[in-house]
Amino acid sequence: MSTLPYAGARVAFATMHGKEQLAQGPFYDTLGAGVVAPTGLDTDQFGTFSGEIVRTLSPRAAAQVKARLGMHLADTPYGLASEGSFSSGLGFLVEHHEVLLFIDEIRGLELVEATIATSPLPPARPIATVDAALTYATAIGYPAQGLILRGGAAGEIIHKNLNSLEALRSAMSQLLLHTPGRPIVISPDYRAHRCASRAAVIITLAENMARRLATPCARCHTPGFGQVGIERGLPCSDCGEPTRVIAADIFGCGNCPHTLRTARASRVAAPQWCDSCNP
Incomplete structure (x- = not known):
């Protein structure tokens, strides 16, 4: 170590x-x-x-x-x-x-x-009732998976630290009371915790x-040698023209210009991915 x-x-x-x-x-x-x-x-x-x-x-x-x-x-x-x-x-x-x-x-x-x-997780969606909020919450695994409620004339009222069905009901009821007729948007909370x-x-x-x-660089021995890009252009199996399918992975150093090209296992691409055979 x-x-x-x-x-x-x-x-x-x-x-x-x-x-x-x-x-x-x-x-x-x-x-x-x-x-x-x-x-x-x-x-x-x-x-x-x-x-x-x-x-x-x-x-x-x-x-x-x-x-x-x-x-x-x-x-x-x-x-x-x-x-x-x-x-x-x-x-x-x-x-x-x-x-x-x-x-x-x-x-x-x-x-x-x-x-x-x-x-x-599903995308955000507008809702108009407490029941709709509860249905969405159940579908995404709330309260373990967090959610966000956004309402108000310009979406300025936000609830995002809700941690129980009771808290969700209360927040939704408040939004419906204070912004009648306005859209309320519910979405997953994507914060990592x-x-x-x-x-x-x-x-x-x-x-x-x-x-x-x-992983050290073979040339300068600096740590951090890893994938830095890909190379497209795997040839079509029918016509031989380059396609947009990935042909190789490119590995490089973060300190010096040293790179390494590693071809992928496939040597040809199916014609369905070829712009010439399948325009």
Whole structure:
């Protein structure tokens, strides 16, 4: 354990919603590093899922700012931050983007692990009755899975720390009383401590990051050698033209230009993915 580059390191996870607990296992088991949450950190200032504070930064930029603030408050050169976004452009499906960023101020490293997946939770929807709120809550697994109620003339009345059916009934009744005829929107609460499916994604990214930090570059020996991109262009099995199917994974170093191309197992793509054969 003592030969690992981050053995005994103290890593600040910039969070106020318990994310440090999600990274503690992977970082200690793989790296021998401890992960803590800085005290006095307000990550809501960079935007909230409930909409009181609008997000103005890209996910990566927000993670950078959070991580560096957490490092400053915890007085450590190592930082972590994650940023999640959820969109329901497909109507009934919710796409979950999650970014986990690690900063090593001593080595000048800034590494990102990210994923895009379909959330198991339904999108937000307008409701008009207490019964509709209870039906939605039951479907998403409330109260273990949190939810958000938003009402008022401009959606300015927000309830997001509800933890029982009684609290939900009371909050919904208040919104119906104070904003008659106005739409009330109910949605999942995506904060990590109220959303088990998002927490699981962050754990997976933390495991990936820990393994990456345990992997040195073959050229400069800096930790953090890992996947940095993909290469599309797998040839069509019928016409041989390049398709948009992934042909290889690209691994790289965060410190030097060294990269490694690893071809995927498939050597050809089905014609259905070929723009020439199937325009």
